Amino acid sequence: MKSSPALAAAAAGLALLATACGGSGSGGDAGTGTAAQPVQITYWSWMPGTKEMAAEFNRTHKTVQVRFSEIPAGLNGGYDKLAKAVTAGNAPDVVNVEYQALPDLVTQGLLRDSTDELAKTVEGYAPDAVRTLVTLGGRTWAAPYDVGPQTLYYRKDLFAKYGIAVPTTWDEFKRAAQRVKTASHGEARILDFWGDDVATWAGLAQQAGARWYGSTGDAWTVDIADPATKKVADYWKDLVAGDLVLNHKAWSPEATKAVTDSRAIALIGASWSAGGIRTTYPKQAGQWAEAPLPNWGTPVTGAVGGSSFALTKDTEKAKAAAEFVTWATTDAAAVKARLAAGTSSALPAAETLRATAKDSFDASFFGGQDIYQVAGAQVPTIAKDWVWSPVHNSTSLSLQSGLGTAQKSGDFWPAFQAAQRAAEKSVTDRGLKLAD
């Protein structure tokens, strides 16, 4: 009898635990709260400026309050942390997810089908190019924040010095590459092609008409080793084998050094690269400019990178969370707060926000060029119907490894053939259906 208070306490504790766990399955809704009793939602991110953005939300909103937590970058542990939190029942309500990772997270069952909360909003502001990336199986899983059309960054001063105009097609690009090599007496090359960078390749393949992943009915299609990708692989093999481009490992110190030393005078990037170029090469201020990426004859662009806001599977505050997400993706104040804190040059998916983004970004590095106009004009040309797949993360690793091996010879094609097999195996390994 002596032990009964302790026993009672333990039982109460267990009961509490049981309700805590049981509650998470319901996916119910606590509404949007009142000023006196605001709804508390939690938000995880690692992206620059998001903390300041959450603070701005709290300053301007009374009925919903956001508690921000910084997590490691998605592929560096952030997504794993999310997976564990969902299993443990203490996941946040809102999380940032890169487009490439979204199908992976959805198939792991970590995110909430937010069609009811977000579909209408997303329809209202998001261009097709990104709406297809957050719509899986006909349902809306996230709200796009930015869009990353591929673009060319080049050194205005050196293009003038070597007497070349900005190439608009890949044929012109090849001729310009020969010109740079001769005019510089072999000192410089037009580009440091990051031959092992899967994101760059994905964009280039998309531009050429490839659709690496897709679905028919309830099965996935994998088309990494397709004719369009082959065309792109052959083109770059030609340039690498002809010593017309440098070909360093992506993001490597050697690659940075080549640009610093003016041995590479252009880079293939995306809308969001401008911020990084500005911080990496501060001494070349005023000499850089952005242009549309050369194409295959018709203005089509590939898109790379970019991220979205998603609600997690077991959130009980979906309505409040959706209010925050809508604000974060469509309100000028959100973009302003986010960009004021960081060096990001991300192009907002919502066209109405691009003027604000432009004002928040110091473009003097680009000689005052309106880089948001340059990138923004590419958005309508982004190739349609590109989607990522749940197996892209693992495929990307093996593809990168294969491309790295091929970097010296420029014989990239076998890497894509191997990636095709790896992706097909990953699909069936995970119990997904592969189309015949």
Next chain:
Amino acid sequence: MATATPRPGRRRHTAAPVLFLAPFLLLFSATLLAPIGYALWMSLFREQAASGLGFGGTKTLFVGAGNYLRALDDPGFRRGFAHIALYCAVYIPVMVGGALALALLLDSALARAKRFFQLAYFLPHAVPGLIAAIIWGFLYTPGLSPVLDLLSAFGADWDVLGADGAVFAMANAATWQWIGYNMVIFYAALQAVPRETLEAAVVDGAGQLRTAVSVKLPMIRSSVVLTTLFTAVGAIQLFNEPEVLRSRSAAISPDWSPVMFIYQAAFTRHDYGLAAAASLLLAVLGAALSFVITRLGNRWKEA
């Protein structure tokens, strides 16, 4: 009185060992047995998508030995063991042999500034392994490495991180890190060799070299066996060096070593069952290796 004492005494004897062992057993169970048991449990299941496209979440299936068979059937996993075997074949003789040679040199009557060299050789071990791997990555990169630039100036262009060199590059980095540490162990063991034995060797006319090989070395056999054991068990868990150098070398695939394979299975493919099964297979290999080395070592000791 003498006959009355045994009873409580015996009782105390039964309680004492339990009491003394409890902290160890508790920690051992919580940090080793329980995780192994959990891994064993996990290795029997497999997460599968609940629908063709997978947007309906996942379901967990019992697969029995399926994950073990899948691990053994995976060419990447098997290649990992081949890589490790090559790595061990290069690394262990060089590192253990080198540490032994350094210790014997330091212990010889001819050595000067012993304390300085002891510290100097040990110093690399004070650098955290991850940091060391990053620095070595720079030293192996042409254009950034002063060593490679110097070699290049003399016309020797050497692709250290190429397909043939990567294993040696890693063994070199690990040797740099561990040779001093093991040298200190050997040196300490050499200090325990009775001085009269060494004097007897000198009296019998043995020179420095003869004394080192025929007298000192056999007397520190157990340290050599122990060090080799630890080194081998550490080597099969190779992860830091290849994972860091992977970003600089196309020759190192994401599943280059067994632990890297496990890491990829768990964290990029979310295949925790496969990762658990592969971990246990690796643990079994580690245990088998320990057994063999200890056996061989005992035979050598008895020889």
